[in-house]
Amino acid sequence: MPDLWGQYRCPTGQGGRIVAESMNRAHEPLTLWGLGHVKVEPDWVVLDVGCGGGKTVNRLAHLVPNGKVIGLDYSPDMVTYSKEFNKKLIAQNCIEIVEGSVEKTGFPDGFFDLVTAFETYYFWSNLTEALTEIKRVLKPNGQLLLVNEMVKDGKYEVEHAKLIKDTYVRLIPLKELRKAMLSVGFGSVQAFMKAESPWNTILAQKQ
Ligand SMILES: C[S@@+](CC[C@H](N)C(=O)[O-])C[C@H]1O[C@@H](n2cnc3c(N)ncnc32)[C@H](O)[C@@H]1O
Secondary structure, three states: OOOOHHHOOOOOHHHHHHHHHHHHHHOHHHHHHHHOOOOOOOOOEEEEEOOOOOHHHHHHHHHOOOOEEEEEEOOHHHHHHHHHHOHHHHHOOOEEEEEOEOOEOOOOOOOEEEEEEEOOHHHOOOHHHHHHHHHHHEEEEEEEEEEEOOOOOOOHHHHOHHHHHHHOOOOOOHHHHHHHHHHOOEEEEEEEEOOOOOOEEEEEEEO
């Protein structure tokens, strides 16, 4: 049996496909809750960083019928999986899936209306670099939506120490995430917690 817990940071090979299929299913409630914090316009161009199995890209594409969604992941196997999952909407030019890292996306300045990041910041090698890059590719007033099912609040990381170790997750307190966003120049930064749950979302706007 492959080590599936270790797969979440860069899903690869057969184990990666199992994890991608599972994330596409299991992350749906979290994704819907997170998306409830942003009003997506039908003509927006959206980037989903760390797109994994590609289900969220697909969901976003239905929210922007006159726009486009690009999914980005640094795992070549997730790019392949996500392309297969979205082949119909890729053929219709509504979706693109590209291999790349959030710290260096390669997109032009001011290209996106919205950047989304579900369950992925935990694995970024350099948060400040990633946030600076996201801000660069956003249009003025463009928004960043970060959505996470884990939180560092002094309690969660103690109760879930084994899961955190096994998945190689690096948790950052919400206060520090907010501070990092403000320090790279995002304007309004709002943090939301789901009642009686560790789920959290940060919505930040480029000035
Ligand atoms: C736990 S999965 C979440 C996938 C998807 N967003 C979801 O909610 O189902 C994390 C994903 O982020 C990707 N990832 C991690 N660090 C990344 C980085 N620095 N740049 C691009 N992708 C990254 C991984 O390859 C993986 O597919």
